[in-house]
Amino acid sequence: xxxxxxxxxxxxxxxxxxxxxxxxxxxxxxxxxxxxxxxxxxxxxxxxxxxxxxxxxxxxxxxxxxxxxxxxxxxxxxxxxxxxxxxxxxxxxxxxxxxxxxxxxxxxxxxxxxxxxxxxxxxxxxxxxxxxxxxxxxxxxxxxxxxxxxxxxxxxxxxxxxxxxxxxxxxxxxxxxxxxxxxxxxxxxxxxxxxxxxxxxxxxxxxxxxxxxxxxxxxxxxxxxxxxxxxxxxxxxxxxxxxxxxxxxxxxxxxxxxxxxxxxxxxxxxxxxxxxx
Numbered sequence: 219x220x221x222x223x224x225x226x227x228x229x230x231x232x233x234x235x236x237x238x239x240x241x242x243x244x245x246x247x248x249x250x251x252x253x254x255x256x257x258x259x260x261x262x263x264x265x266x267x268x269x270x271x272x273x274x275x276x277x278x279x280x281x282x283x284x285x286x287x288x289x290x291x292x293x294x295x296x297x298x299x300x301x302x303x304x305x306x307x308x309x310x311x312x313x314x315x316x317x318x319x320x321x322x323x324x325x326x327x328x329x330x331x332x333x334x335x336x337x338x339x340x341x342x343x344x345x346x347x348x349x350x351x352x353x354x355x356x357x358x359x360x361x362x363x364x365x366x367x368x369x370x371x372x373x374x375x376x377x378x379x380x381x382x383x384x385x386x387x388x389x390x391x392x393x394x395x396x397x398x399x400x401x402x403x404x405x406x407x408x409x410x411x412x413x414x415x416x417x418x419x420x421x422x423x424x425x426x427x428x429x430x431x432x433x434x435x436x437x438x439x440x441x442x443x444x445x446x447x448x449x450x451x452x453x454x455x456x457x458x459x460x461x462x463x464x465x466x467x468x469x470x471x472x473x474x475x476x477x478x479x480x481x482x483x484x485x486x487x488x489x490x491x492x493x494x495x
Contacts, residue, residue: 242354242363251297251351257469258289258344261459264470265343268454269335281336284314289344296348299355304348311340342477343470349480353487361420365413366436366483370475372412373405373437374444380404394448402441409437424491432486436479443478447471 241253265271266282288311295303315333322329353362381401389397413433417424447470451459459468 238367242360247297247351247355247359250354251293254347254351255290255293257473258293258347259286261343261347261468261470261473262286262289262339264459264468265339265450266336268450268456268459268470269339270454271332271336271339280318281315281332284311284318285336285340287311288340292340292344292348293351296351297355299352304345308341308345312337346477346481347473349484350476353480353484356487358421361416362483362487364420365416366476366480368416369409369413369433369436370440370479372408373440374475376408377401377405377441380407390445393445393452397445405441406434406437409433409440428486428491432483432490435486436482439478439482440475443475446478447474 241249245253262285263282266285271281271285272279288307291307291310292304295301295305295307315336319329319333350363350366353359353366356362377397378401381396381398381404384404385398385400387399388395389399389402410430410433413429413436417426417429421429447459451457459470
């Protein structure tokens with residue numbers, strides 16, 4: 219059973235990876251932003267299911283749809299390189315959810331919790347994902363996207379195999395009993411190795427010391443993002459966020475590490491690597 223799931227995981231990656239590479243290289247910024255918007259909507263749908271934000275009842279279904287609209291608006295703001303547009307959609311989403319909840323409150327006091335969870339999700343998924351659009355739109359955007367994806371993917375694979383064969387000490391058993399300290403260290407080694415290769419061939423102009431610091435920070439945050447989504451699933455009492463990707467679970471399961479690592483890459487790219495030294 220484990221081998222079958224493992225095989226499905228690799229087959230899905232082998233099929234999806236070339237399509238993703240082609241879209242990043244040939245698709246342009248517009249198609250890339252549209253892809254990220256689609257990913258944001260699907261990941262939000264999975265998050266709302268985990269968090270218990272109502273979607274089927276007539277009185278509460280407006281909450282998820284308001285989140286989807288705000289998520290697409292946030293991604294559009296990133297595409298336009300406008301923090302004002304992004305902030306505007308964040309604010310409008312909260313105001314809209316708050317106002318619309320007033321009518322629902324008399325029959326369902328839990329609507330306040332639903333609003334809070336919806337608002338959190340609209341920040342957690344599309345705001346963090348918008349970093350990818352901001353990176354892609356900037357100087358050397360394609361190279362940085364490949365660097366980010368390579369670092370995160372390598373860390374995930376290395377952590378899995380090192381943890382499986384060498385793991386002895388639990389990393390965070392209350393959240394994810396299967397993850398180990400040895401796996402986490404192996405993941406960071408994978409981050410450094412693949413990050414260094416990508417930097418050497420794609421971004422040779424970057425300073426080595428800052429690059430290594432960047433890879434470690436991205437790796438640490440990627441592991442934190444993975445654990446955080448596990449925390450959400452544990453609270454929501456679900457094993458996977460969805461079933462859209464055979465062997466991987468849902469979209470949110472696949473991008474959980476990326477959500478936390480992408481803003482770190484953006485900060486290093488735009489504000490740290492450009493500083494005079």
